Amino acid sequence: xxxxxxxxxxxxxxxxxxxxxxxxxxxAMVHAPFTHLVSMFSIAVSLILxxxxxxxxxxxxxxxxxxxxxxxxxxxxxxxxxxxxGLRLQERVANLxxxxxxxxxxxxxxxxxxxxMGEEGRGLTELATNPLPASIEVIPGPEARAVEVxxxxxxxxxxxxxxxxxxxxxxRFVRLARGAEAAGLLLLPILVLAAAVxxxxxxxxxxxxxxxxxxxLRLVGATDAFVRAxxxxxxxxxxxxxxxxxxxxxxxxxxxxxxxxxxxxxxxxRPDLASLASPIQLAAVVGAGALLGVVATALxxxxxxx
Amino acid sequence: MIKLFHVSKAYSDQETALSGINLEIAKGxxxxxxxxxxxxxxxxxxxxxxxELPTQGQIVIAGRNVARIRRSAAPYIRRxxxxxxxxxxxxxxxxxxxxxxxxxxxxxxxRATVQAQAKATLERLGLAQKLDVLPERLSGGEQQRxxxxxxxxxEPAILLADEPTGxxxxxxxxxxxxxxxxxxxxxxxxxxxxxxxxxxxRYPGREIRLEGGRLLSGEDIAGEVHVSEFMGS
Numbered sequence: 001x002x003x004x005x006x007x008x009x010x011x012x013x014x015x016x017x018x019x020x021x022x023x024x025x026x027x028a029m030v031h032a033p034f035t036h037l038v039s040m041f042s043i044a045v046s047l048i049l050x051x052x053x054x055x056x057x058x059x060x061x062x063x064x065x066x067x068x069x070x071x072x073x074x075x076x077x078x079x080x081x082x083x084x085x086g087l088r089l090q091e092r093v094a095n096l097x098x099x100x101x102x103x104x105x106x107x108x109x110x111x112x113x114x115x116x117m118g119e120e121g122r123g124l125t126e127l128a129t130n131p132l133p134a135s136i137e138v139i140p141g142p143e144a145r146a147v148e149v150x151x152x153x154x155x156x157x158x159x160x161x162x163x164x165x166x167x168x169x170x171x172r173f174v175r176l177a178r179g180a181e182a183a184g185l186l187l188l189p190i191l192v193l194a195a196a197v198x199x200x201x202x203x204x205x206x207x208x209x210x211x212x213x214x215x216x217l218r219l220v221g222a223t224d225a226f227v228r229a230x231x232x233x234x235x236x237x238x239x240x241x242x243x244x245x246x247x248x249x250x251x252x253x254x255x256x257x258x259x260x261x262x263x264x265x266x267x268x269x270r271p272d273l274a275s276l277a278s279p280i281q282l283a284a285v286v287g288a289g290a291l292l293g294v295v296a297t298a299l300x301x302x303x304x305x306x
Numbered sequence: 307m308i309k310l311f312h313v314s315k316a317y318s319d320q321e322t323a324l325s326g327i328n329l330e331i332a333k334g335x336x337x338x339x340x341x342x343x344x345x346x347x348x349x350x351x352x353x354x355x356x357x358e359l360p361t362q363g364q365i366v367i368a369g370r371n372v373a374r375i376r377r378s379a380a381p382y383i384r385r386x387x388x389x390x391x392x393x394x395x396x397x398x399x400x401x402x403x404x405x406x407x408x409x410x411x412x413x414x415x416x417r418a419t420v421q422a423q424a425k426a427t428l429e430r431l432g433l434a435q436k437l438d439v440l441p442e443r444l445s446g447g448e449q450q451r452x453x454x455x456x457x458x459x460x461e462p463a464i465l466l467a468d469e470p471t472g473x474x475x476x477x478x479x480x481x482x483x484x485x486x487x488x489x490x491x492x493x494x495x496x497x498x499x500x501x502x503x504x505x506x507x508r509y510p511g512r513e514i515r516l517e518g519g520r521l522l523s524g525e526d527i528a529g530e531v532h533v534s535e536f537m538g539s
Contacts, residue, residue, distance in 0.1 A: 016414045031399070213397045219357060220456065221385035222412040224378070 017229065025233035028206060036238055039202040043242025043292055046195035047285050048249045050188055055276050057184040060177035073147060075136040075154060076162045086134050089159055097150055099141030106130045133161065192292065199238060199293055200300035203231055207301060214305070224305060231301045232294055239293020243286035250277040250285065307333040307464065307495045308354065313363035313373075315349055315519075323349040324519045327363070331497065333463075336490040336511030339499040345516040347499040348392065351466045354497065355389050356380040368463060385413065388457030390467035392499075394449045396441040396456075402428065403437040406455045413460070427459045428452075431485065446473035454482060458489060465489060467498045471505065483509060 029036045075093065077086060086103040094101035104112075109132040114121035144150060151163045207214070214227050254277040308331040315324040324346045331337050339347050352358045353365060356372050365373045372383050388409070396405050407424040428434060431451045441449055450473045457465060467486060471479040479502075487509050490496050498505070506513050515522040 013414060013416075016416055019417060020411050020414075213399070216395050216397055217408065217412065218381065219355065219384065219389060219391075219395065220409045220412055221381045223381045226381075226412055 017226065021229035021233045024230035025237060028210075028230065028234055029237065032206065032209075035202045035205060036234070039199045039238045039293075040242040040245060042198040043195050043239055043289050044245035044249060046191040047243060047246035047289055047292075048253070050191050050288075051246065051250055051281060051285055052253070052276070053184045053187055053191075055281070057181050060181050063177060072137065072139045073151075073163065073165045075138060075160055076164065077134040077136065078159055078161045079133060081134050081159050083134075085159055086136070089157065090136050092157065093136055093138060093154065096153060097138055097140040098144045100139040102137045104135045104137060106132045106134050109133075109135060195242075196292055196296040196299075199235065199242075200296040202238070203235060203297045203300045204303075206234065207231065207305070227305060228298075228301050232297050235293040235295075235297025236290055237293070239290040239296075240286060241289075242293065243289020246285045246289060247277075247282040250282065253277070307331055307335070307368060308497075309364075309366040311364040311366075313353065313360045313365060315346075315353060315358065316361045322519055324353070324360075324516075327521050329514065329521065331495055333495055334490055334493045336487055336496045336509065337498070338506045338509075338511050338513045339497055339516065340501070340503070340506060340513055341516035343501075346519040347516055348468055349519075350516065351389070351468050351497065351499055354464070354466055355387050356383045381412070385460070386463045388460065388462035388465045390450075390453050390457045390465070390470045392468040392472065394441070394453040396449060396452055398441055401438045401440060402433060402444070402452050405441065405452055406459055409456050409460050423459055424455075427455045431455050432481075447475065447478055450474055451478075451482065454486070458486075461489075461492075462494065464495045464497070467496070469500055470498060471500070471502060479505075480508075487511075 075089075077089065081089075083103070083105055086105065090101045090103040107130065110124060110127075110130050113132065114124040117124070140147065140150060147165055151165055154160055154163045217227055308329070310327050310329040313324060313327040313329075314322065316322040327350065339350065341347055349358070353360055353373075354367070356375070360373050363373065364371050367383065368386060370383065372380075375383065397408070400408070403421070403424050406428055407420045410420040410423060425434070425437065428437060431454060433448065433451055433455065436444060436448060436452075441452065444452065450470065454467075454470060457467070465486065470486060471482055474482055483505060486496060486498070490511075496511075498511070500506070
């Protein structure tokens with residue numbers, strides 16, 4: 001060590017080195033604002049997309065799970081089926097599905113429909129004829145066979161018009177949700193990788209531009225860690241700012257765009273906006289940005305300085 | 307302070323820069339490394355500053371064999387050594403003050419100390435008015451003095467200077483050499499590579515002459531000087 005450094009008794013504190021790294025990183029960002037802005041925005045855009053896709057995937061999965069566990073279905077009875085016949089069928093069906101079955105008369109079905117429609121449903125109760133059929137609501141027991149098998153057996157019973165396992169729309173949605181989940185799983189790593197490559201490229205460019213400076217630093221006694229530190233801080237700052245921009249973007253998306261977008265979607269497909277930009281998710285987005293910036297920079301700098 | 311045992315450096319089978327160098331330089335000694343272009347002076351300096359490793363032989367600096375150190379240990383050796391490069395090696399986008407400060411920044415010293423020490427060193431070299439100037443705005447002589455300031459700011463145990471007065475006028479040459487040799491009096495070991503024989507004659511140092519990558523003996527040098535004088539060059 002030089003005599004001057006020795007006279008301080010220590011070889012320098014971590015604080016001094018960190019302070020140097022932050023000053024140099026900030027100076028580099030101010031010196032080349034455009035390339036760093038590109039890096040920040042690429043991180044921000046990829047994080048926004050990742051957050052939206054991730055949220056949609058989680059919600060689709062939750063919906064799929066709830067649909068998967070919901071095995072109840074409805075049997076519609078032929079027109080003119082009496083309440084007594086309906087109750088007899090209810091007993092046979094309950095035995096067949098080894099679970100619960102409940103007869104719903106046309107009158108009860110109409111009352112329920114009117115209640116679900118609120119004010120607008122009042123007129124329904126004044127109809128001259130009831131258009132709704134009698135039905136049996138079925139909840140198969142844990143030992144029942146698969147609903148598709150039960151459907152075939154129930155369809156053969158006298159007095160049964162239709163066994164409805166769920167609307168075609170709902171099944172389409174399940175397929176759509178599964179497809180979206182698979183696409184999300186594929187897209188997420190591609191997005192993150194693309195942002196990392198772009199952020200890493202900006203750093204590689206910086207290392208290339210400053211190769212003479214790096215050579216000189218090494219000749220005057222800089223360690224690899226000392227040379228690397230300002231670049232890592234640059235990556236950290238770019239990631240943090242990119243993450244901050246992404247968090248702001250998600251808040252704007254939630255406040256401005258999402259309500260209009262939601263209007264165009266059926267209730268079933270509407271995502272839960274509260275979880276899209278919750279404080280935890282916003283913090284996670286900023287943290288992910290910082291991590292992305294540091295990791296992409298570390299990999300790039302390591303290769304360039306080798 | 308510095309010992310070289312059978313040191314050779316070859317860049318390829320055909321290109322041998324240094325061959326069988328044996329040399330010992332004492333602590334606080336002033337040594338002039340002379341010889342024609344391509345004699346191996348710069349290569350020898352690069353070996354001493356651990357910028358390159360020898361192909362053969364041992365180089366011991368302050369008791370450590372720098373020919374066999376790990377790459378990661380080289381920076382710690384270099385911190386003992388101040389170097390004035392022939393092409394100055396100043397960082398173009400940093401001011402004069404920042405260029406000089408870098409030698410202390412790598413040590414992790416407090417910023418205020420680094421700034422104060424850099425200013426003081428630049429003042430001693432007559433550059434107090436140029437602190438915030440970029441190197442490209444300086445004359446060759448001023449750039450040379452910035453390079454010297456960066457090399458000496460940490461008060462290194464060893465100072466290596468490759469043609470330190472090559473860009474200076476005669477008056478400034480003497481000023482800079484007085485500054486450099488004054489460090490020798492304070493215990494710094496100094497190796498100056500130079501073409502300027504007047505420096506060798508003026509300052510009380512030992513001359514080590516290289517030719518074709520080989521070290522000439524004292525007698526060889528004396529003979530050559532004699533021949534030069536005889537030829538009237």
